[in-house]
Amino acid sequence: xxxxxxxxxxxxxxGGSIGFAAKRKGLVSRIIGVTAHKNTLRKAMxxxxxxxxxxxxxxxVSGSDMVxxxxxxxxxxxxxxxxxxxxxxxCIVTDVASVxxxxxxxxxxxxxxxxxxxxxxxxxxxxxxxxxxASGDLFKRSPCIVTKTKYTDKKALRLVLSFWKAxxxxxxxxxxAEHDKRISNISHLPHVVASALSLSAKGKSMDFASTGxxxxxxxxxSDPDLWISILTANRKNVVKDIExxxxxxxDIRNSILQNKDRKLKNILIQAKKKRDRFSLR
Numbered sequence: 001x002x003x004x005x006x007x008x009x010x011x012x013x014x015g016g017s018i019g020f021a022a023k024r025k026g027l028v029s030r031i032i033g034v035t036a037h038k039n040t041l042r043k044a045m046x047x048x049x050x051x052x053x054x055x056x057x058x059x060x061v062s063g064s065d066m067v068x069x070x071x072x073x074x075x076x077x078x079x080x081x082x083x084x085x086x087x088x089x090x091c092i093v094t095d096v097a098s099v100x101x102x103x104x105x106x107x108x109x110x111x112x113x114x115x116x117x118x119x120x121x122x123x124x125x126x127x128x129x130x131x132x133x134a135s136g137d138l139f140k141r142s143p144c145i146v147t148k149t150k151y152t153d154k155k156a157l158r159l160v161l162s163f164w165k166a167x168x169x170x171x172x173x174x175x176x177a178e179h180d181k182r183i184s185n186i187s188h189l190p191h192v193v194a195s196a197l198s199l200s201a202k203g204k205s206m207d208f209a210s211t212g213x214x215x216x217x218x219x220x221x222s223d224p225d226l227w228i229s230i231l232t233a234n235r236k237n238v239v240k241d242i243e244x245x246x247x248x249x250x251d252i253r254n255s256i257l258q259n260k261d262r263k264l265k266n267i268l269i270q271a272k273k274k275r276d277r278f279s280l281r
Contacts, residue, residue: 005032009060080110084110094119095107099183146161147176191227
């Protein structure tokens, strides 16, 4: 598998890392990068994450075999609408957004039958952003969810699956709705919890905060605008997960209040077992 040309729209942490990894693995002959900032474009070309770059979205996709939309959730569809008239027939369009159901549904409708959309979510980000943090190893052994619907083109799906496997990811195939449900539970809810926990630090308590506070609130340092678009786009699942999480907190609180040490210990044991399973992956 080798693409002649790929366009990456949004050359930040994820988009830049895709460029690095695809070039290292020999998956593409030429990568065109698109960004709204000249400085980012200059850095991406200097670091050789891309072969050429432009600030103009429309002209960037001409002749590309695949287009990667590495934009924030709330810009995926508007960007897709802007480039659709300029896509060559049979082009594969994919994204890296962390919410999938609405994006995949509307993208399939926008593209029609001239090009093919395959929704993707690489689970390899961090609270840091920008091309300076991009790395060709970012996707190594990390989960990557590829979505499939009844309208997904089979050849396009095979190519996208092969592409992400070649980048080093552990690839999973889910429906867009299943993706949103699962990712809310293990990604979107933790961000909400980290933010609430960070806000719970009172007065001069922060003077004594150390690694425990830092580890549990790290992701609260992520870009607020980015997370507003994610949380609102997956509103139904996130709200349900928050409610379930609150039930768990209340259970712990009541166990402490009522001196139910055995019940409290069992809760903590089960939590430790689940966290230990994650550590051993």
